[in-house]
């Protein structure tokens with residue numbers, strides 16, 4: 106059975122309560138439970154991980170090599186704009202990934218316009234809210250079915 110790992114970075118554990126005008130009203134639990142349903146439909150194993158700590162995300166990405174993760178969906182949140190370490194971890198494990206952002210980072214403050222991940226990602230989704238995770242999951246699942 107193929108496996109997809111969904112990683113969420115800092116402050117995304119606060120979704121639903123955090124700046125809802127930007128990030129919406131759904132919680133991270135809502136997002137993950139929707140993805141679990143999709144994973145069942147596609148017969149895919151879903152792993153999910155959220156951390157506010159950069160080193161924990163780096164370590165979880167390393168572990169993806171050992172647990173035979175086939176695809177990663179990642180919203181690095183604020184680390185999008187700062188983390189060479191998480192970028193390097195993704196390059197190290199060489200597992201294809203899709204970068205997701207709830208908000209359209211290109212419409213926001215200029216410090217959010219640069220991502221350390223987009224040039225390595227298979228795809229980037231921004232500005233579609235929680236639907237972005239579902240679209241990323243479907244794209245990843247379909248790629249895995251083709252391979």
Ligand code: DHK
Nearest residue numbers: 116180182183206207208217
């Ligand atoms: C989430 C965050 O926490 C921000 O730091 C990013 C991203 C944007 C999002 O839109 O999901 O700048």
